[in-house]
Amino acid sequence: MDYLKLSELLFPDVTATPEDMESRYPERNLPEGAKVTRIAPSPTGFFHFGGLFPATVAERLAHQSGGVFYLRIEDTDSKREVEGAAEFITKILSYYGLDFDEGVTADGDKGDYGPYTQSKRVDIYHVYAKKLVRDGVAYPVFSTDEELDELKALDKKAEIKSVNWEQDAEARREAMTARRQFTMEQVEAELAAGHKFALFARADGDPEKKIKITDLVKGPLEIPENDEDVVLLKSDGIPTYHFAHVIDDHLMRTTHVIRGEEWLPSLSKHIMLFRYLGFKLPKYMHIAQLMRLDENGNKKKLSKRDMGANLDDYRKMGYSVPAVNEYVMTLLNSNYEEWHMQNPDRSWRDFPFSIKKMSASGCLFDTEKLNDVSKNVISKMTAKEVYDGVTEYAKEEDNLFYMTLTAKPEYAQRILSIGRGGAKPRKDFATWADVKPYMAFFYDRYFVREDKMPEDKDKADIVAALTKFIETYDEQDDQTAWFEKCKDIAEQIGYARETKLYKKEPEKYKGHVGDVASFIRIAVTGRQNSPDLYEVIKILGTDRTVQRIKDCIEHIK
C-alpha cells in the first residue's frame, strides 16, 4: 500500500506539517520545575462537583510552581454541547476562585497556545492525522450508519456478562479486524461517492505484555499494552478525546495531565498514540472519584443525576466559596486540616499542597463535614463579610429578605455582630440560607411567636415577671446591672436568684432566674432559644421590646 498516496487522498487540503506545528507551539520558557496544567471540561452546561477536585489540584500545582494553568474547552461531541456552556464554565470556575493564566475567557482566548477550543483546532488535528496515515499507522473506515449500529450492538453484547461472552468478544474482534482491510481502489471509490470516513489508529500492542508507568497519585502501575484500534477522527472529521488529548496536551506543553481515574483504562491507548506521534509523555495524575452511597449501602461514583453532583447547587444552597474550597482541600490533602489548625487565619491558598499527600482511593461525600468546615469559615468572618455574603445570596434566592436587609444595613450588621469577633465565636451558620431563620425575629415583618411559654409555670408569675421587667427596664443599664434586675424579679415572684440555688434546693423555689430570662426571651423573640438576650434587646430597642412584651401579656391573658 502506498501510504503517501493514501494520505494525500484522505487529506488533500492539509499542507502544514508536524514540524510547522512544533515551531508554532514551541516549548514554554519556564523556570525549572514549573508545572503546566489544565482543566479540560466539556461544554455540557453542567459542572460536576467532583470536577472541582482535579481543577483545584491543577490550579495549585501550577501556581505553586510558577507554572501555567489553563482552560481548554473539549467540545468534540456536538451532540452533548449546550449553548452558552463554555461561558457558564468560565463563570463558575472563576466564582470558585480558580483563575486561569491562559485559555477560553469571556473576552475570547488568552495565551499563545490557542485556540483553546477543540472545535477550532480541527486543522491541527488533521496535520497529525495525515502524518499517521503516511506512516501507515492510521487507516480510514467507511461505514454506513447501519453498520455502525451493528457494531455498537456487538460492543454492547461483548460488555455484558453472558454465557456466550467469549464468542461475543470474538465476533467483535473479527468485525474490528475486518475494518482494517481495504484497497486503494475502494478508498478512491468511497471518496468519489462522497462518503465520509472515520480514521482509526492501528493498535500494535500485545495485552500479555505490560507497560510500566508511574502515576503520581496511584503510584507504579502495570497496564496491558493496547490491542484495540483507536478512533482518531470521527466521520465528521472531529477528533475523539483520545486523539485530541494527545495532540493538545503535547502542543500546549502540558507537563501534568490531571484527570479522574475513570481515564485509567484508556491510558494504554494514549501512551500508544504518544509513541506513534513521537511526543514526550506527560506526567499523569489520576484522581480518585468522589462517591455517594446507593440504596444498598454501596459506594457509587457521584454521577450527574445524583443529589449534590451539580457544583452550582452549592451556591444555590448558600454555601460560601471559601467553605467549598476548604472542604475540597480537606479531602484532597490529608494534612490540610492539621495545617489549618496551626494556621487558622491563613487562606487555603497558602497551604503547601503536596502530591504525596493525595489519597489513591475514592471518598464519600460528607455533608456533615462540609457543614462543619463551613461553620468554621463563616464564624471567622466579620459582620460585614457575613452581611455581604447573605445579601448576595438573598438577592438571588429571596428578594424580600434582600430588601429587608439592605433597607437597614447597619441594623443587620449589628445583629450579625452578636457573639462575633472573639476567640470563641458563635457558629450558627453553615450556609447563607441559615441566616434568615436565625435573625428573622429582629424584623417585625418576619416575627412570629413560634414557642409558647412553659406549661409548668404559673401564668400569673409569668405575667408578673414580664410586667416588672417592663417597669424596671432601663436601656442605660450595662449587662451586669440588667441581669441583676432579672434576678430581683426572680426573687420577687418566688424564684431563685441563681440557677445553682435552685438546683441545690429545688423544692424551695418555683423556678429560677433562668426561667425569668426564658419568659422574657419568648416574649421578645417568640422563641425559646436566641443569642444573648441583653444584646438582642439592645438592638431591638426599648420601644419594640416593650411592645412585644405587652402583646405577649395580652396573649397569655
Next chain:
RNA sequence: GGCCCGUUGGUCAAGCGGUCAAGACGCUAGCCUCUCACGCUGGAAACGGGAGUUCGAUUCUCCCACGGGUCACCA
C-alpha cells in the same frame, strides 16, 4: 466476563517492621452557661480474610473476598 484501581472506627484519614494504632467530622457522658451557639474534659468506635517473609507484621509478598472504575465514530 476481561482489564485496571482500591480496602485502618459510621465518614475523612495519620501510619511508611516494634505505637497503649494519631487527629478531624458525626455520635455520646459531663462541665461551663439566662436559653441557644460556642468552649472545655472524657467515652464508645478501626487495621476485610488466609498463607508466607521476619525475632516481630496494620506496614513487605502472594492468594482470596469485597468495593469501585472501564470495555463508543461520549468525554
